[in-house]
Amino acid sequence: MKAVRVHEFNMDVPMRVDEVEDARPAPGEVLVKAGAVGVNPVDLAIRAAKHPYAKLVTPPYIPGAEAAGEIIALGEGVEGWRIGQRVYGRAMGGSYAENVRLVADATAELPEAYSYEEGACITVAFYTAWNALVIKAQAGPGETVLVQGGAGGVGMAAIQLAKRLGCRVFATVSSDAKAEFCKEMGADETINYREEDFAERCMELTGGRGVDVVVELCACDNFDKDLDAIRVDGKIIVIGTGTGKGPGAEFRVPAVMTKDAVVLGLAVVNLFPKMPELVRRFTPLLREGAFRINVDKASRFEEANEAHDYVLDGQFLGKVVLVP
């Protein structure tokens, strides 16, 4: 089968489309003929050897964590799925390939209304938003949620999910185009973090109280100031490190105390045991068409390097995918 492979941990060394041995589903997996695969920042971070998961792979390796397509084989012990079904789901790596092994527990039916390109954007973005808002923050009606990085993949999902949960939503952006996009996704207010102090603006918008929840996708850049943006007992859900300051970013320890701050981290790897329940609760919402999935760009496997450059450039809205 055809697959995109990383041959060196170095963003300057191009990935290549190679002919590799056909994938076979392991026990507990389904094999799909991919219609599209999602591109995520973690793929780039691993390729640059700037992520702990880089230790789990050795070049040449196939990157990628999610895909949507048609089931072509079932691994041992997998029940409830049949050949030919349209699905999307999470892979334990190796999704930039014609045939992709998905974890059966983290696989779900893709409703006809959604294309494979859209399906390939759901797992990482929407399940992470669900983990942050439903499982961790337990956000509910009347609460105010600040989504840091609103125009990216997880941001797009978090804005829509928070609205669905009945929250008032603020989103941070770096441009007018991203502000417009976040408003289209349902954000009540947008804050251009390059032009204004987001914490001060959150205080203004909440009458001096502060937001209830921060969905933090760029924690090393923002965590210290998030402590000023939350209310007493407010929650900060730490999802991504961001690009700015590296993992050693500093914050005011006393501010955590004076706000009685609740700081909750999350990682997909710890979400797997909760996947069946998540899929069970998320699927009806998807069936009813509750979420918009904006695919900014779909590129062929042969253009995978350009797609990574495009993600690095950061000007996209929503998600970027690859098609075999």
Ligand SMILES: NC(=O)c1ccc[n+]([C@@H]2O[C@H](COP(=O)([O-])OP(=O)(O)OC[C@H]3O[C@@H](n4cnc5c(N)ncnc54)[C@H](OP(=O)(O)O)[C@@H]3O)[C@@H](O)[C@H]2O)c1
């Ligand atoms: N822990 C987990 O399990 C998990 C799961 C999924 C994702 N993540 C991580 O979460 C992060 C976001 O993922 P994603 O897929 O949404 O990435 P993405 O699609 O690249 O979006 C990131 C967004 O953040 C914005 N941004 C950059 N610097 C910012 C800052 N200082 N303040 C506010 N916004 C800023 C970017 O736009 P501008 O540059 O124009 O502002 C962009 O819209 C990534 O680091 C990813 O690896 C972690």
